[in-house]
Amino acid sequence: MNVNPAAKAYTNLGIMDEPETSKKSSMSMGLLSRNSKPKTEKKSSEPLDRVRDYVSSIRKARKQITNG
């Protein structure tokens, strides 16, 4: 039985390996089209989300090293 909290904390972050590609908006660019800007997603400032961001950025740099 693994009782190390670090392993649990690390594996339960829920970081996706590949970032989701942003969908292109299918809004028309005509003169009569609505002039609404796509909503920007609000970034959560919860500590867990910040930690997730830090880990994913370090992981990205780590993968660059391993992939050459």
Place this chain on the structure above:
Amino acid sequence: MAELPTPSFDYPIPGQGMTAEVGSRPWQNPPQYTTVEQALEFYIPRLVADDVYEALLDSMELGIPLTTMADSMQSAAVMQGLHTIDVGILAMPVIIEMLAFIGDDAGIEYTLGTEAPIDEDKISESKIALAMKRMREKLPEALEESKEEKVVKVEEPQPSGLMARRV
């Protein structure tokens, strides 16, 4: 009439010797670093400091899991009153990732410590199948004989009545 001995309460409470005045321990005081960022600002420069860096690489080469190393670091910092356990738990994934980064950068094979533990008592199906195959290859005749023994001739019950035909 003999008097019963009265219980004395003038003894230390079990475990009292291991306690101290409230607030006299570092972890009983307000922590030095209250946010994850502050804690990481404390950890990361230390991880890449020359003396610690070499020791970390040695530990990785010895096969100590990174999760164990990160847990030890944060536990020690909690005991020193640097941050709370909550902040330590939050900082641990970043420390582990940073350790992995250091290991990759130095080209060292390390154990992360998140792999599922292998149950040594449980034999996998593939191993059983492999052993069976080897056994069949080694003892084909013995298996044939055992198969023949298993085949039991089923004799039909012969009629034994008065009106039955005689064979």
